[in-house]
Amino acid sequence: MKTLLKLGTVAAAVAFSLGAQAAEEFPAKDKTITIVVPFAAGGPTDRVARDLAEALRKPLGATVVVDNTAGAGSSIGAARVARAAPDGYTILLNHIAMSTMPALYRKLAFSVPNDFEYLGMINDVPMTLIGRPTLPANNYKELVTWINQNKGKINLGNAGLGAASHLCGLMFQSALQVDMTAVPYKGTAPAITDLIGGQIDLLCDQTTNTTPQIEGKKVKAFAVTTPKRLTTPALKDLPTLAESGLKDFNVSIWHGLYAPKGTPAAVVTKINEALKVALKDPEFIKKQEGLGAVVITDKRVEPAEHKKFVQAEIDKWGAVIKAAGQYAD
Missing domain, CATH: 3.40.190.10 (Periplasmic binding protein-like II)
Structure with missing residues (x-):
């Protein structure tokens, strides 16, 4: 028993050492970080990704590029990242589809709750x-x-x-x-x-x-569809559905970042810290406001809170989709 405990302690120490080393070396100067967008170029999610890639380059000290892998309601691109090496160099930027795919698709090549490390939320789009x-x-x-x-x-x-x-x-x-x-x-x-x-x-x-x-x-x-009225000049006079009688009606299109499961915790922390810096970048905020998006400033930018939020969204949309009986296969 003592031998097994000792081996377990050694294994944990080795894992910690490798994770710490990966974080210390991440990102390597000769490597590029790829943000996979599971939709075609030119759309709203693609624009968010390209703006974020630019804002992430400085805090990460690395080249950050966007690669579009579209198809099947974002599940093809998401599957690509789920299968990628868990080293932080291939990450996923996706929207509300992360919470609807589990209900829409009877067969997925991955599990949204279990096959990704959550890096933090980016924005809300009314x-x-x-x-x-x-x-x-x-x-x-x-x-x-x-x-x-x-x-x-x-x-x-x-x-x-x-x-x-x-x-x-x-x-x-x-x-x-x-x-x-x-x-x-x-x-x-x-x-x-x-x-x-x-x-x-x-x-x-x-x-x-x-x-x-x-x-x-x-x-x-x-x-x-948001709980509060918008301040955009063209929309500021529009009532919310909630105030119009549909109590608690709240639908927005949010975006978040994800890495393959098993990405070292220290690497996840580094990317999350860079994300927090990017979300405070004045130019990034300006571009998002131009899209009608609201940059996240609350606790959902933290990995654990991001995951908790997505799970709540999975539960919400799962009930709606099931009641409607509308599936992708």
């Missing part, structure tokens, strides 16, 4: 409920009346199964206890085009996509 310009309703109260008068006839667009707009739409229908016809598109752009053209009635999507259309009066805006 969402807006918008309608076609010819919709009879001009405010949220009138919209609810119109919805109740047209049950079974309403087309609710989304950017694809598992997209932010799909999730917001599910939550909105659940809150109102009204079924609408889901019309999926291959991205937000064609969905908004059809909304403007009157082919669909409603869309709930993030401010990064809807604000220009609201400013240009190409769509009708009814509400925001």
Whole structure:
């Protein structure tokens, strides 16, 4: 027994020594840190990643690049990082999909709670409920009346199964206890085009996509999905869904950073410390505000709190998706 205890102590000491050495050497001068974005280049998540990569270079003292690995609602890119060497040089930047994949996909090549080290949250992106310009309703109260008068006839667009707009739409229908016809598109752009053209009635999507259309009066805006009203000039007069009667309605698209499971704790700490510095970078904050995003300043920037938050989101969205019976396979 004493021999086993001694061996266990030696193993723990070796592991600690290797972790400390990895942290001391991380990041190596001749190595590049790759942020994997599980979506195509040019989209909102890609923009967040590129802004963050730039803000991380100085505190990390390393080259940080973005690599897009799109497909299957972000699960292909996430799987790539889950399989990567746990050394801190390949990390994942993903959004709310981290909390919806466990329910949307019956078979995943990884476990969101168990196959990643959580590095910290980055931002929150509010969402807006918008309608076609010819919709009879001009405010949220009138919209609810119109919805109740047209049950079974309403087309609710989304950017694809598992997209932010799909999730917001599910939550909105659940809150109102009204079924609408889901019309999926291959991205937000064609969905908004059809909304403007009157082919669909409603869309709930993030401010990064809807604000220009609201400013240009190409769509009708009814509400925001966050607990508090927004300060963006074009959106500041919009009520929240919570204050409009949908108690506790709160949907935002958040982004976080993840490393493969087994990445040394000291390396996780180094990346997290660099992230905290990046999130205070004035230029990064300015760019995020330009996207309608709010940079995280609360405890969710800590790895443990980030993981706790994601688990709560998994529970929330799992219930919504299960009730709707909408799966990716």
